[in-house]
Amino acid sequence: MKKKQTDTTPTEMSADGDSSRRDFLVRGARVTAGVGVAALLGNLGHWALSYAADKEPIKVGVLHSLSGTMAISEVSLRDVVLMAVDEINAKGGVLGRQMKPVVVDPASNWDLFAEKAKQLLLQDKVAVVFGCWTSVSRKSVLPVFEKNNGLLFYPVQYEGEECSRNVFYTGAAVNQQAVPAVDYLMSKEGGGYKKFYLLGTDYVYPRTTYKILRAMLLAKHVPESNIMEEYTPFHHQDYQTIVGKIKKFAAGGGAAVISTINGDSNVPFYKEFANQGLRAEDAPIMAFSVAEDELRGMDTTTLVGHLAAWNYYQSVDAPQNRQFVANFKAYCKKNGLPDGDRRVTDDPIEAAYFGVHVWKQAVEKAGTVEVDPVRKAVYGQKFLAPGGEIMMDIGNHHTHKPVLIGEIMKDGQFKVVSRSKGLVKPEPWSEYTNPEKGCDWINHQGTYQKK
Amino acid sequence: MRRSGRSLRLCAVFLLLCSVQDRAAAIELQPSSAPSLSLDQALTQLTSDDETVRETALRTVIEQGDAALIPRLDEIRANADRSVRQAIKPVMDLLKHRANLENPDQDVRRSAATDLGLARRGVAIPWLERAAGKETHKWVRYTMEESAALLRLAADDQATKLEAIDKLAALSSQNAVPSLKELADAGRAASATGRQQELSQAAAAAIERIETWAAWSNAIETIFRGISLSSILLIMSVGLAVVFGLMGVINMAHGELMMVGAYGTFLTQEFFKAFLSPGLFDHYFLLAMPVAFLLAASCGLLLEATVIRFLYGRPLETMLATWGVSLILMQAARVYFGDLTAVVAPAWLNGGQQMMVGVFLPNNRLFVIALSAICVAIIYAVLFRSALGLRVRAVTQNRNMSACLGIPTRKVDAYTFAFGSGLAGVAGWALTLIGNVEPGLGQNYIVDSFMVVVTGGVGKLAGTIVASLGIGGLNKLLEPGLGAVYGKVCILVLVILFLQWRPSGLFAVKGRHADS
Numbered sequence: 001m002k003k004k005q006t007d008t009t010p011t012e013m014s015a016d017g018d019s020s021r022r023d024f025l026v027r028g029a030r031v032t033a034g035v036g037v038a039a040l041l042g043n044l045g046h047w048a049l050s051y052a053a054d055k056e057p058i059k060v061g062v063l064h065s066l067s068g069t070m071a072i073s074e075v076s077l078r079d080v081v082l083m084a085v086d087e088i089n090a091k092g093g094v095l096g097r098q099m100k101p102v103v104v105d106p107a108s109n110w111d112l113f114a115e116k117a118k119q120l121l122l123q124d125k126v127a128v129v130f131g132c133w134t135s136v137s138r139k140s141v142l143p144v145f146e147k148n149n150g151l152l153f154y155p156v157q158y159e160g161e162e163c164s165r166n167v168f169y170t171g172a173a174v175n176q177q178a179v180p181a182v183d184y185l186m187s188k189e190g191g192g193y194k195k196f197y198l199l200g201t202d203y204v205y206p207r208t209t210y211k212i213l214r215a216m217l218l219a220k221h222v223p224e225s226n227i228m229e230e231y232t233p234f235h236h237q238d239y240q241t242i243v244g245k246i247k248k249f250a251a252g253g254g255a256a257v258i259s260t261i262n263g264d265s266n267v268p269f270y271k272e273f274a275n276q277g278l279r280a281e282d283a284p285i286m287a288f289s290v291a292e293d294e295l296r297g298m299d300t301t302t303l304v305g306h307l308a309a310w311n312y313y314q315s316v317d318a319p320q321n322r323q324f325v326a327n328f329k330a331y332c333k334k335n336g337l338p339d340g341d342r343r344v345t346d347d348p349i350e351a352a353y354f355g356v357h358v359w360k361q362a363v364e365k366a367g368t369v370e371v372d373p374v375r376k377a378v379y380g381q382k383f384l385a386p387g388g389e390i391m392m393d394i395g396n397h398h399t400h401k402p403v404l405i406g407e408i409m410k411d412g413q414f415k416v417v418s419r420s421k422g423l424v425k426p427e428p429w430s431e432y433t434n435p436e437k438g439c440d441w442i443n444h445q446g447t448y449q450k451k
Numbered sequence: 452m453r454r455s456g457r458s459l460r461l462c463a464v465f466l467l468l469c470s471v472q473d474r475a476a477a478i479e480l481q482p483s484s485a486p487s488l489s490l491d492q493a494l495t496q497l498t499s500d501d502e503t504v505r506e507t508a509l510r511t512v513i514e515q516g517d518a519a520l521i522p523r524l525d526e527i528r529a530n531a532d533r534s535v536r537q538a539i540k541p542v543m544d545l546l547k548h549r550a551n552l553e554n555p556d557q558d559v560r561r562s563a564a565t566d567l568g569l570a571r572r573g574v575a576i577p578w579l580e581r582a583a584g585k586e587t588h589k590w591v592r593y594t595m596e597e598s599a600a601l602l603r604l605a606a607d608d609q610a611t612k613l614e615a616i617d618k619l620a621a622l623s624s625q626n627a628v629p630s631l632k633e634l635a636d637a638g639r640a641a642s643a644t645g646r647q648q649e650l651s652q653a654a655a656a657a658i659e660r661i662e663t664w665a666a667w668s669n670a671i672e673t674i675f676r677g678i679s680l681s682s683i684l685l686i687m688s689v690g691l692a693v694v695f696g697l698m699g700v701i702n703m704a705h706g707e708l709m710m711v712g713a714y715g716t717f718l719t720q721e722f723f724k725a726f727l728s729p730g731l732f733d734h735y736f737l738l739a740m741p742v743a744f745l746l747a748a749s750c751g752l753l754l755e756a757t758v759i760r761f762l763y764g765r766p767l768e769t770m771l772a773t774w775g776v777s778l779i780l781m782q783a784a785r786v787y788f789g790d791l792t793a794v795v796a797p798a799w800l801n802g803g804q805q806m807m808v809g810v811f812l813p814n815n816r817l818f819v820i821a822l823s824a825i826c827v828a829i830i831y832a833v834l835f836r837s838a839l840g841l842r843v844r845a846v847t848q849n850r851n852m853s854a855c856l857g858i859p860t861r862k863v864d865a866y867t868f869a870f871g872s873g874l875a876g877v878a879g880w881a882l883t884l885i886g887n888v889e890p891g892l893g894q895n896y897i898v899d900s901f902m903v904v905v906t907g908g909v910g911k912l913a914g915t916i917v918a919s920l921g922i923g924g925l926n927k928l929l930e931p932g933l934g935a936v937y938g939k940v941c942i943l944v945l946v947i948l949f950l951q952w953r954p955s956g957l958f959a960v961k962g963r964h965a966d967s
Contacts, residue, residue, distance in 0.1 A: 067782060069891055072791055189537065202936045232935040235895040237886045238683070240676040240816075241930040248665070252629035253569040264791070264895070267887035271796075275803055275813035281566055297791025297887065302801075338789030 057100035058093075058369055060085065060356075061120035063131025063141070063152075068108025069234070072263055074133045076293050076343070077155060077352040078103060081130045083331040084356035094360050095367070102126055110140045117141040121150040127369040128153065128359050130352060135159060135204045142167070151371050153359060155352035157288065157310075159208035160428045163439035163447040166371075168378060169398045170351040170358070170390075172311050173426040178209050178258075179216060180403045181286050181309035184418050185256045186220065190405075191284070193256040195226040197246050199269075200260035202231035209260055209288070215432035236265045239272040247276060250283035257285040266290055270303050280305030286405075291346035295412040296339070303408045310347035311401040312387035313414040324353070324386035344412070345386070351399075354385035358392060379442070391423060395442035398426030490515050494523065497539065498531050505535070509542055513574060518550030545572060552582040552595075558802070561591045568598025568626065576602045590805045597624045604630050609646055613653055620657035623664040623808045631658050668809030673927055679816040681923030682823035686881055688900035688907075688915055689826060690874030696910030697847045697867055700759060701766055703774035705900065706893020707781055708872045711750050712743035712879025713888045714784060717792050719743075733797040743880035744873040750780075751872020755865050763864070777893065784890040794883040815884040822881050826874065827916060833870065834912070843867050847910075906946055908956030917957055922946070 062081050064074035085099045093099060102124045106112040113132065120126045121144065128151045132138045135158055145152050145166040157172035184190040196217060200206025210229055217227055228249055230242060249255055261269055266287075273285065285306040292314050295303070314325055325345050333340040362377035363369050381392045391400040400423035406414030429437035429447070438450050493511035496504050512520065521543055528539045544566070551563035564582070567575040576599050583595035600622065603615035616634075619627040631654040637643060638651020691705045702708075716739040723735035754776060762769040796815060803813035834840035845853040846863045854860045879892070886892065903922055907914030922942060930938040953959070 067785065071785060072889065072891075230934055233939055235891070236935055237895055238680055238926075240679060241673075241927060242935065244669075244672055244676070245931065248625065248669075251625035252627065254629070264887055264889055264891060267791075267793075268885055271815075271885065272813070275801065275815055277803060277805075277811050279562065281562070281569075294791070297789075297793050297889070299793045299795045301795070338786075 055097060057098040058095075058363075059100050059102050059124055059126040060359075061117075061124065061126035061129035061131065062101050062103040063106060063113065063116060063120065063129050064103075064133065065108040065137075066103075066105040069263060070108040070133055070137075073293065073348070076346075076349050077131075077133070079332060079335075079337055079343075080328060080345075080349045080353045081356055083328060084353050086331070087327075088356070088360055094363050095369070099360075106137070110134075110136050113137040114140045114144050117144040117150070117152075118148075121145070121148045127151070127363075127371075128374070130155070130355055130359075132156070133348070138167070139204075149371050151359075151375065153352075153355035155355055156348045159205045160212075160430055161208060161434065163396065163428055163441075165375070165397070165441055165446065167397060168355065168358070168392065169426070169428075170355040171348060171399075172401060172403075173398055173428050174209055174212050174430050175427040176311060176401055176403055176424045177288055177309050178213055179430070179432075180420060180424065181288070181307075181405060182213055182216060182258065184309075184405050185284075185286060190418065191256070193254055193284075194222065195249065195255035196222065196228070197249055197255060197257045197283070198227065198229045198260075199242065199246075199257055200231055201234055201236070201262040201265060203234070203262075206231065206260035206262075210258075212430040212433050213258065215430075219432060232261070232265060234262065234265070237268045239265075239269045240276075243269075243272045243276045243278065246273075246283060247278055250278070253282070255283045257283055259285050259287040260289055261287070262289055263294075266294060267298055270298070270306070274302035280307075290408075291348065292344040292412060292414070293346045293349065295408065296342075296344055298412070300408065300410060300412045304410055306408050307405060307417070308408065308414060309403065309405050310414075311403060312345075312347045312350040312385070313404060313406050313416060314345045315406075315413045315415065316387050316404075318386070318388060320384055321386040324350075350386050354383050354390060357385075358383050389423075393426055395440040396426060396428055397439070397441060398428055400425055490520075494520075494527065497524075497527055498535055505538070509538060513542055513545060516546055518546050521546055541570065541572075545570065545575065549575070549578050552578060557588045557591050560586070560588075561594045564591065564594040564598045565626075568594075568601045571602065571605060573602055573605065575599075593622065593808070597622050597626060600624070601627055601630065604634075609650070612650060616650070616653045616657045620660045623661050623668075625661065625665060625809060628658060628661060631661075665809055668807065671806075671810050673931070674924075675810075675812060675816075677924035677927035678920075679820060679923075680927055681920045682820040683882070683885065684899055684903050684919035684923050685916060686819065686823040686826055686878045687875075687896050688903040688919060689823075689830060689912070690871045690878060691900050692904045692907070692910075692912060692915040693830065693874060694868055694871035695904055696912070697843055698763075698864060698871075699766065700763070700868070701770045701773070702759075702868075702871070703770055703897070704754065704777040704780060704893075705872075705875050706895075706897035707777040707784075708747045708750060708875035708893070709879035709882065709896060710780065710784060710888075710890065710893045712747045712876030713794070713883050713892055714788065714792075714879075715739065715743035715746040715876060716880045716883045717788075717794050717888050720794055733799065736797045736800070740877060740880050743876040745876075747876025747879065748869040748873030751875075752865060752869040754872070755868040759868065760861070760864065781890045781893070788890070792888045794888055796884055800884060819881050819884065822877075826877065827912070830874070830912060839863070839866060839870075902943075902946055906949060906956055908958035911956075911958035914956055914958035921957075 062078050064078040065071050066075055066078060082101055082103070085101050088094060089098045102120060104116040104120060106116045117129065120129055129145075130153045132141060132152070132154050133156050138154055138158070141152065142164055144150065146164065150166055152167045153170060154167050155170050157177050158169065160173045182196070185193045196213075198210045198213060200210060214227060214229065218224070228245070230245070232242070246257060259269070270285070287306065287308045290308050291310060328345050328349070329341040329343055332343040337343070358378060358381050359374070361381050361383065362374045366373035366377040368374070378392050380394050383390055388402055393400060402422070403420040403424050404416050405418040407417050409415050428439045436450050437447055438444070439447050490511065493508040493515075496508035497512070499505045499508065512524070524539055524543050528536050528543070531539065548563040548567045548570070551559050554560050554563070560582075564579060567579055579595045579599040579602070583592050583599065586592040586595055597619070600615045600618040601624070603611050604619065604627065606612050606615065616631065619631070634654040635651045635658060638647045638654070643651065687709065690708070691702065694700050694702050694705070716736070719739040719742045720735050723732055754773070758772050758776060759769060762772060800815045800818055803811050804817070805811050834843060842853070842858050842863045845856070845858055846860050850860055882892070882896070886895070903918045904915060906922065907916070907918030925945070926938060926942055929941050933941060950956070
């Protein structure tokens with residue numbers, strides 16, 4: 001080009017003004033073309049780059065114990081979260097992007113929960129985390145999520161008294177499980193029970209729940225002498241003495257056992273209960289942490305007639321639930337997970353499942369995966385969950401859910417014996433122990449004092 | 452004349468019941484002046500809008516109906532509105548229980564009698580009394596009499612009430628205590644009439660009698676629970692004690708060998724379920740014992756051959772290595788079996804034996820107690836009556852000398868370890884009766900087993916027996932007062948204090964392993 005130009009220069013130099021004007025025009029055209037092409041190329045490049053960035057998968061964290069004591073419950077939640085992610089990806093993902101789960105194993109170790117949460121947020125830079133089961137694991141990751149402005153969807157019923165901006169609670173608050181369960185037992189159709197044996201594993205959930213229930217029972221004029229409260233260590237296996245005490249307490253009728261026994265202690269407890277000759281008719285056990293997934297492994301012949309309170313059962317009769325149950329079984333079978341299509345669904349599994357979908361809807365509403373806009377987009381979201389339509393609260397980060405009391409059947413499923421009218425509004429702070437407190441992130445930015 | 456007086460009295464009792472009990476109860480015992488209905492008429496009138504008509508109908512159903520009516524009632528109930536449903540349900544229950552009083556199964560008869568007592572409907576008194584007259588089983592008859600007396604306690608008539616109180620006291624009925632307390636309290640009120648005070652005194656005396664009996668029966672039950680827990684501790688730790696005591700090996704994987712035994716039981720059960728007729732199912736449990744033993748023993752043999760034999764005489768390394776093995780075994784079980792699997796106890800191990808009033812001994816506990824006794828006997832036989840035992844003892848006392856005398860010490864080590872492991876398998880088998888089968892099973896028990904072995908004194912079987920009896924018994928003594936959590940804490944503190952006082956345990960071995 002340059003060479004050619006030098007060649008032509010002498011002629012041009014000798015040329016008149018016309019030629020020089022023409023030269024200018026040609027040059028101008030060349031420059032314009034050059035700039036245009038460059039711009040076009042640049043645009044193309046930019047577009048190509050931005051296209052690539054858009055299609056980069058969205059990382060989401062899965063923080064459930066896959067080993068250690070809690071694996072028994074949490075593995076199923078990991079499975080269902082992965083299934084939900086698969087479902088969403090198969091339908092084109094979120095905002096046109098695929099979801100990419102990052103699964104970590106905090107191994108039932110509370111310190112490791114915080115560490116893994118940090119890893120997910122800072123290293124993997126996930127947009128959201130689905131995880132935790134025990135309250136202690138949640139409490140240990142809370143500061144991590146709050147400091148780094150992460151987002152956690154927590155799928156298990158819990159004791160309340162918490163109001164975090166970075167957590168969405170898709171499980172039940174105490175007023176959506178424990179309180180209505182005791183209400184039911186005291187009601188005429190529930191049997192009109194007057195004496196309550198509160199039995200739990202010794203940690204924060206049972207202790208706080210029982211503090212609330214005790215306040216509730218006293219408020220309902222149940223005398224102190226009709227309430228027993230007892231705790232056992234984790235993994236407690238020897239329930240002889242306690243069942244003996246229950247037997248004495250239940251003599252004469254009118255007594256019910258409220259159980260928040262956790263995990264593997266349930267089997268020896270129910271076994272001992274039956275073996276000492278106690279039946280559900282003598283004193284029903286109302287459990288808050290025995291669901292289909294736990295019953296899967298138990299010998300259910302001794303449990304028939306005992307009760308549980310949840311917001312969902314596998315037996316809920318709805319088309320979307322039948323589909324959900326079938327999908328979950330098929331997913332477990334397809335992926336070679338233990339027990340394959342003999343797997344069952346239960347309340348935390350459902351809550352973990354719809355948590356993923358609620359997040360997806362919120363991201364689509366917000367048009368971004370940024371935490372703050374998504375958080376606000378979650379407020380008031382509705383979703384047709386397997387157990388029926390649920391709604392995220394407008395400001396307290398909890399979920400409006402139905403309350404179902406179920407009776408254990410021979411096959412390890414629950415028969416619903418009582419159902420709340422519509423959805424129950426979640427109250428993270430119980431009206432019985434903290435009537436003056438509320439939680440609201442719209443007007444009050446967290447926990448506030450009611451007037 | 453006297454008889455009619457009595458029926459009048461009964462009538463009065465029923466009338467009182469009507470006023471005290473809820474409405475559903477009231478229907479059964481209204482003055483018999485109401486027009487009598489045929490059963491069919493009554494059934495059609497159950498859903499009547501008129502309450503009195505409905506109640507008469509329900510009364511007729513109770514008086515004339517039987518269990519065959521239940522399906523029809525259920526049908527009526529399904530289509531009725533809420534208040535009718537609530538009224539029909541107890542009537543159906545009454546009919547069902549009444550029919551069950553003649554059920555061939557004694558447990559069903561007894562349950563029906565208990566439920567009739569708790570249902571507080573006076574109409575059941577003659578049913579219960581009739582059934583009690585015919586009843587041959589001691590404890591079923593007891594329940595029937597107790598329930599009838601409980602119902603009579605709600606009578607209006609003073610003499611009947613006093614009679615019922617006496618009867619309940621004689622029966623040492625725990626079920627009567629709440630009602631008796633009410634009576635006793637009512638008589639203490641300032642406004643109490645003379646009759647109420649008389650009742651109150653009788654009730655208070657009865658309560659005292661019942662409570663005294665309850666204290667005795669509680670003591671007996673506590674002793675039994677202590678023995679039961681001790682036998683579990685013993686069966687868990689005896690294998691550990693054999694390995695620990697005779698070989699000086701601290702096997703942290705002992706708990707996982709129990710788990711292997713438990714899974715062996717589970718697999719046997721699954722095999723029976725899958726391949727053999729259901730009639731044989733109850734026998735699987737006995738067959739599972741050798742399976743559990745052999746499975747755990749071969750695991751132990753493998754563990755010895757691949758890990759432990761390189762580490763003899765280095766207790767800390769053995770501890771670490773076996774701990775690693777325990778983690779591997781645990782996670783392997785989790786991967787293979789998932790997290791929770793159930794073993795269904797055979798029918799003959801369900802339920803229990805009523806020894807006396809207030810003392811009920813579950814069959815599975817009795818079984819474990821017997822098993823641990825048998826295990827100890829077998830271990831003594833193996834160690835002191837068999838050739839292997841002789842060699843084990845010889846190797847334990849002086850390895851080099853034994854080797855010189857031609858004892859294959861390597862083999863003896865391996866067999867001893869396998870035997871100890873097999874015992875762990877048997878423990879796992881027995882524990883499926885009490886707890887669940889899951890990967891963490893071993894971890895739940897291993898701490899307790901170590902506690903027993905260390906407290907008992909290393910290398911002494913007698914120490915293990917005494918320590919398990921002591922710890923189990925003490926645990927059950929402390930638990931009622933302190934609760935399970937603090938009971939356990941207390942035991943741990945006591946064991947630590949005890950070890951401060953006697954570092955080598957109850958039965959210290961002089962010389963050799965204990966201090967090597």
